[in-house]
Amino acid sequence: MATSNSGERWLERDDLQQLVDALATAGYRTLGPVVRDGALVLDDVARVEDLPTGWRDSQAPGRYRLEKTDDPRVFGIVHGPDGIKRLAFREREVLLEVECEGPGKPFRARATPPEPEKIAVLGVRACDLAGLLTQDRIFLHDRYPDAYYAGRRQGLLLIAVNCTRSVSTCFCTSMGTGPEAREGYDLALTELDGGFVVRSGSPAGEDLLTALGGRPAAAAERLLEERRALDGCAAGMKRRLDTHDLPDLLYDNLRHPRWDDVAERCLSCANCTMVCPTCFCHDERDEPALDGTGTVRVREWDSCFNRDHAQIHGINFRPHVRERYRQWLVHKLASWIDQFGSSGCVGCGRCITWCPVGIDLTEEVAAIRGEPS
Numbered sequence: 001m002a003t004s005n006s007g008e009r010w011l012e013r014d015d016l017q018q019l020v021d022a023l024a025t026a027g028y029r030t031l032g033p034v035v036r037d038g039a040l041v042l043d044d045v046a047r048v049e050d051l052p053t054g055w056r057d058s059q060a061p062g063r064y065r066l067e068k069t070d071d072p073r074v075f076g077i078v079h080g081p082d083g084i085k086r087l088a089f090r091e092r093e094v095l096l097e098v099e100c101e102g103p104g105k106p107f108r109a110r111a112t113p114p115e116p117e118k119i120a121v122l123g124v125r126a127c128d129l130a131g132l133l134t135q136d137r138i139f140l141h142d143r144y145p146d147a148y149y150a151g152r153r154q155g156l157l158l159i160a161v162n163c164t165r166s167v168s169t170c171f172c173t174s175m176g177t178g179p180e181a182r183e184g185y186d187l188a189l190t191e192l193d194g195g196f197v198v199r200s201g202s203p204a205g206e207d208l209l210t211a212l213g214g215r216p217a218a219a220a221e222r223l224l225e226e227r228r229a230l231d232g233c234a235a236g237m238k239r240r241l242d243t244h245d246l247p248d249l250l251y252d253n254l255r256h257p258r259w260d261d262v263a264e265r266c267l268s269c270a271n272c273t274m275v276c277p278t279c280f281c282h283d284e285r286d287e288p289a290l291d292g293t294g295t296v297r298v299r300e301w302d303s304c305f306n307r308d309h310a311q312i313h314g315i316n317f318r319p320h321v322r323e324r325y326r327q328w329l330v331h332k333l334a335s336w337i338d339q340f341g342s343s344g345c346v347g348c349g350r351c352i353t354w355c356p357v358g359i360d361l362t363e364e365v366a367a368i369r370g371e372p373s
């Protein structure tokens with residue numbers, strides 16, 4: 001998707017419903033951030049009132065709390081465990097259906113690619129966009145493009161919200177992915193007092209912007225206010241991951257005692273991989289009907305923390321948590337770069353927040369560097 005834009009527009013906060021309506025008129029189902037059961041999730045948005053106006057999240061290692069405030073901002077809350085990855089790479093998906101009249105009889109196999117669906121996602125954060133571009137590299141631009149992923153991905157229209165607030169687990173500035181959306185969006189919004197600076201990043205976004213009208217946002221003070229808000233968010237982000245020579249550091253320390261230390265704390269629960277926007281491991285298996293009349297081939301998210309993930313031909317090559325945690329971290333921050341040319345971490349901090357025992361990958365790397373904790 002193009003990243004250029006033809007000039008910013010200004011949308012009053014009270015006019016945000018016009019954007020939601022314009023998406024519906026253009027035939028999109030709109031998803032956005034919605035507070036549900038004490039967390040932020042992606043769900044259908046028909047009215048601006050569905051969005052999390054006034055809500056704030058407080059996040060720390062192993063801790064996530066929401067609080068309602070009087071702040072009129074719609075997108076003041078940062079993120080939850082949910083993300084846009086699952087809209088293209090489904091948690092569970094039937095790939096193939098096989099029908100058979102019975103044992104020894106002929107069978108018919110039918111691929112089950114997804115029906116095209118136009119989905120607009122409102123409120124996508126820069127880290128999640130970077131995560132989706134990573135998934136694109138794996139499922140669209142690698143040697144074997146995936147028709148199922150491609151079918152879902154092409155119907156997505158992405159409306160980013162630049163972050164003017166971060167939580168304590170964020171470190172996107174270390175990974176060069178945020179707090180401002182850089183590429184991959186159709187529209188990008190920055191929320192300021194009273195409204196939004198809106199930019200288009202694709203022809204579809206430009207069409208929406210035209211349909212939306214809105215005033216030019218070119219007033220120098222407004223763009224200055226936007227820059228101050230984005231720079232302030234970046235400057236306020238205290239968590240850091242020192243990426244200098246990181247692959248070599250990890251490759252040279254595969255026997256470091258810290259791996260034993262983290263293995264004593266890690267439950268191997270796989271939460272970190274389930275919330276990660278870049279993790280792409282999956283398993284495929286056949287689920288036959290008990291009466292022998294058919295089977296379905298299913299693809300499901302998998303995790304390198306699952307013991308069976310390393311089970312081959314009667315042996316398990318990562319039997320201990322120590323090897324599984326090391327595999328996860330070294331792949332994310334080192335061998336991913338050899339494989340795909342970029343880091344496997346976008347600095348969203350979700351794995352830190354949602355780890356039940358608060359394991360923090362930035363702290364683990366610092367320990368391997370020998371930095372004082």
Ligand code: SF4
Nearest residue numbers: 276345346348349351
């Ligand atoms: S490894 Fe953690 S911080 Fe990095 S992208 Fe995945 S969930 Fe986010």
Ligand code: SF4
Nearest residue numbers: 266267269270272355
């Ligand atoms: S690092 Fe935390 S979230 Fe990940 S498997 Fe271990 S205990 Fe679970």
